[in-house]
Amino acid sequence: MFLSTLIVSTALSQGNDSVEWFFFDLETNGETAEFFSTTPIRPNGETYEFFWTLLSFEIQLTNEETGFVFPWEDISGDLPVEYFGGDGTVAGPARCTILELNPTYPEPPEEPEITGTVGLEIMPDGLGRFYAQDLVFGGYLGYALTGLRVSLVANIFANGEAEPNPYDLNGDGVVGFVDLTQLLSAWGQPCNSCPEDFDGNGSVGFTDLTALLSNWE
Numbered sequence: 001m002f003l004s005t006l007i008v009s010t011a012l013s014q015g016n017d018s019v020e021w022f023f024f025d026l027e028t029n030g031e032t033a034e035f036f037s038t039t040p041i042r043p044n045g046e047t048y049e050f051f052w053t054l055l056s057f058e059i060q061l062t063n064e065e066t067g068f069v070f071p072w073e074d075i076s077g078d079l080p081v082e083y084f085g086g087d088g089t090v091a092g093p094a095r096c097t098i099l100e101l102n103p104t105y106p107e108p109p110e111e112p113e114i115t116g117t118v119g120l121e122i123m124p125d126g127l128g129r130f131y132a133q134d135l136v137f138g139g140y141l142g143y144a145l146t147g148l149r150v151s152l153v154a155n156i157f158a159n160g161e162a163e164p165n166p167y168d169l170n171g172d173g174v175v176g177f178v179d180l181t182q183l184l185s186a187w188g189q190p191c192n193s194c195p196e197d198f199d200g201n202g203s204v205g206f207t208d209l210t211a212l213l214s215n216w217e
Contacts, residue, residue, distance in 0.1 A: 016041050016126065018157040023120075023130040024055075027149040032133040040126030043094035043173070046160030048122065050098050051087035053153050054079075057103070059114065060147030064139065072149060079103060093162040094122040095173040098154065113138045113145045120154055124173030128154070167215040169195055175217045183212055 021037045041048070057076040062069050076084070083101055090096050100119040104112050116135035123129050130152065137145040164171070169179040186196040186204045196204045198211040 016158075018155070019128075021120075021128045021130075021154045021156070023128075023153070024151045025149050026118075026130055026132055026151070027147065028132050028135065029147055030135050030137050032131070032135075034129055034131035034133075036123070036130075037128035041094075041122060041128075041156050042158040043092075043122065043124055043126035044162050044164070045092035045094070045158030046162045047089050047158075048092055048096065048098070049087075049089050049157040049159060051085070051155050052099060052120070053085040054083055055151035055153060056149070057083070058147075058149040059105070059145055060149070061143045062146040064142050064144050069146070070143075072147070075105060078105065080107070091162075092122075092158070092160075093164075093173065094126060095124050097121045098128075098156065111138065111140065112136075113140060114148065116148075118150055120152070122156070124171070128156070165215070166195070166198065167212050175212065175215045179212060183208060 016039065019037070019039055019041045021039070023035070023037075026033055026035060054076055056074050057079060058072040058074045060069065060072050083103060086099065090098060098120045100117060102117050103114065105114050106112065114135065114137055116132060118132045119130075121129050132148060132150065135148065137148075139145060165175065167175045167179060169182045172178065183196045183204060186194060188203065188205065190203050191197050192202065194204070196208060198208045201207070
């Protein structure tokens with residue numbers, strides 16, 4: 001995988017209730033690629049408003065016979081209009097997905113040269129993760145698609161404060177193995193208002209384990 005990035009993140013207001021993320025040149029030869037913003041937004045937002053604009057969507061072709069690699073070509077103008085940009089609102093808190101595009105180029109009935117997923121999400125720490133994954137590159141008349149490079153800008157606004165998930169014991173935005181380990185470490189021990197005692201009966205046991213597993217993500 002080849003990954004070349006230049007990231008500029010600017011806080012638009014004090015406390016990072018809003019951010020502007022620029023993601024330049026997420027580049028891959030077909031493997032999963034990702035990079036992260038340098039400035040976080042508040043991760044406990046009740047909702048997140050957003051608008052985004054695609055700056056470029058470039059492909060690189062290689063002559064399969066000679067191995068000649070052609071210059072990058074921006075094909076964003078050939079994509080459906082919904083890939084040029086958009087806006088919306090998603091529920092918080094982080095982790096949450098802001099956008100997920102599934103480009104197919106060219107569009108049917110032509111044989112696709114590229115399929116996959118390009119997306120942006122807010123991570124539990126409030127950083128933005130821009131990624132390309134599940135990519136399948138094809139070719140046409142002796143020319144293979146060997147590279148993808150995407151640039152995007154997004155503005156995100158955090159509204160309100162979401163209620164914390166009581167089952168996310170370590171606060172990473174996911175109820176999973178780390179939370180299970182923390183619960184098991186407190187198993188059978190008397191406790192007074194400890195976070196692992198979900199049913200509030202003064203000790204950590206099977207009822208608490210069941211409650212955590214029922215909220216597993």
